[in-house]
Amino acid sequence: MNSRCRCINCITPPHILKKLLENPDGKVRDAALRTLLTTASLRGERRIRSLMGFAAAPSGARRTIFDCNSTTTLPSATLARSEDGRPSSDQTANDAFDGLGKTRQFYKEVFDRDSLDGNGMRLNGYVHYGSAYNNAFWNGSEMIFGDGDGVLFTDFTKSLDVIAHELTHGVTEFSAGLEYHNQSGALNESISDVFGSLVKQWAGQQTAEQADWLIGAEVFTPGTSGDALRSMKAPGKAYNNPTLGRDPQPDNMSKYVNLPDTDDGDNGGVHINSGIPNRAFYLTAIGIGGFAWEAPGHIWYASLKASSAKTDFQEFADTTYLQAGQMYGQQSAEQQAVLAAWKEVGIRISGVRALAGTATRIKKQAALTMGNGRDQDQEIMRRIDELSSQLATLTQEVASLGGGRPH
Amino acid sequence: MNVDGMKVSYASHGGQAAGLFVQRPPVVVDAATLDPTRASELKSLVDAAIAAPSPAARSDKTRDEMSYTITVQDDGHETRLSQSDTTMSAEFRRLLDWLRHHPGS
Incomplete structure (x- = not known):
């Protein structure tokens, strides 16, 4: 990529780039993905540089x-x-x-x-x-x-995870600066829960399977019935009793809670809808296995640094997928775990959805054509080969953009 | 202001336990149910909180800070005060503390 192209890429809004990922032209999709990867990295660096002054x-x-x-x-x-x-x-x-x-x-x-x-x-x-x-x-x-x-x-x-939760708000402010409203705010809260929990797991040397994935379990008095303030493993199930009410966190986008962006609406449900990305991280950690502060933590940390003030769930999910591919390789177990985790909470990664959809349509069309007895096999095979070639090129270029494999 | 007809409600928002507060109805204190001394005390606190200067604008950098809404209803008039941990006036805080420690709150 030459310097002129990179300059143009930097000012392309992410939502347009995401739309381009669904473009039928493979070259356009390819360029959009490369641009997203490049700008995501630059954005994090730029944010840090801009903060250095004060x-x-x-x-x-x-x-x-x-x-x-x-x-x-x-x-x-x-x-x-x-x-x-x-x-x-x-x-x-x-x-x-x-x-x-x-x-x-x-x-x-x-x-x-x-x-x-x-x-x-x-x-x-x-x-x-x-x-x-x-x-x-x-x-x-x-x-x-x-x-x-x-x-x-x-x-x-x-509660160590509550302390680390609060300090992580500082880390977020100095990196992505996620606005404390609606989805970016819920993501801000989720980031604090993720790293809050990771600090506790790291201090106790617990694997993802051993961890309780609870936030604030220690702040309830013995007389308070309930597990914790929030559960990353099971959002919506941290407590349920007459005194506290029922944990209102959703665990899937289909249950997203639309609240007003006011004080009494929790700024658009920042402490409520954080359950969705919280569970995505938990599922990623369980999917990868081992210590969650290693690959899962590094993927989320790199994605935080590559995010911006208005990053929403979809953009963050896409970024984690791209970062996982950059750090651990395309189609790696880590990247597949990220993809599956977001899918489980109702968020499909943008580029993957477009590519997978195209391949599925071609397969269905091929089956239909064969069933009708039409002789269009060569054309279908040509299109499949073309798509496969684009995917292979895309994979190689993405891999070449990535750095070393972090631990 | 007629003390007997006054109702004061308060609600908490945000903070680590925001999930609890978002589904709770406001706590209502009906001055008509208080003894005269307590009712007079509440009225003084309400008057002071309403008369206090508006607090400074809240920082957009605070996270997990709590805020509170106190609503005063009196003879068809409603006054709504909304302030946060880091910006509330001393008068608002005194009223809030009184409401919090009121039996049944």
Whole structure:
């Protein structure tokens, strides 16, 4: 691909490129797929470069935990534990400190990422926020943990996947910057659940089969009936009782919940519809087998970096498929697992659907023609050969665009 | 404002437990059911929350932050206040805390 062509490719909107993947002309499909692969990679790099200008100065990702003393005013919080300090007498402060450390170590060792911004960003956490506060959140630069009301929820620092979930919001902000509304917002939430769960699995050295795939199992009080806040393995089944109600997460696009993009609509259901990509990741991990932070995690991480603010489920699914092919080879077991996982949750990969549909139509037409006794075999065979040739070329070119095979 | 005719409701949104809140109806406190002292206390908190300056615009970078909607109904008038963890006024927070700790909430 020459430089002029690449320049034009960069400004081609992804939705047009996706449409071109369904074009009957194989050359057009071929060019569209190459463009998607190239721009996906560049997009991630460009996003990171653009963020470098205002990212925090390198600090070695030092951790500091502050105690809000049951207030909601962060500036008045007192120091509870620092990177060089001794453990606190407050277990909540120590749990937050350890959770930040495990998450930092996970990103460094698994993805060679230096803190949330990739540039050693300092990690600050605030514990004992407010009174009986049933939540933990990311305020755009720091983490805040509530103690829970002691009735439904307990201390939110008890859950490593919740801590890693919140910190991953920072990673997403510094990479794809997924907007917190509707599908891009649900994807943002899902990314946090995926990497939140992976941090827990990595810390416990659990395989995909051994992991519980639950988010926030530890924050429910013993008196609260329910497994967790969310289940990636079985969205919609994390809880079901009179006190909590029924887990509203869908596990398939056919059950997508359309909610208004308002506060009371959860910004278009960002915590609701995240169940769909959550399950796609779970199925991918089970399909590939072994440790989920290896191939599945790398595919999702590369796809996150290649995504943009408005990426929706379909675009992300397509990107994971392309990334899996780039990293592990076309038709590899990893790529097939990605394809099957998205199909299982009701999302078909765009290019594959078009190609598979074409091949199916040709086969049906050939059978029909033979049944009618018409002598068009040569024409049918010519078209099948042409399609096969295009597929082979496409496969070779995609493979040549890919780098080494990550672990 | 007639205290006896006042109803105040609140609902929580978002956060890690957003899935729970999205299907819950608002909690309603009917001032007519309160003793005079509590009813007067509630009215003062409501008046202060309504009179407080509008909070600063919410950051679009917060994630899993919770927000709250407090609706005051009084003699056919309805006032709706919606604020979040990081931007709510002190007056709104005091009213919210009162409502949260009210028996039955």
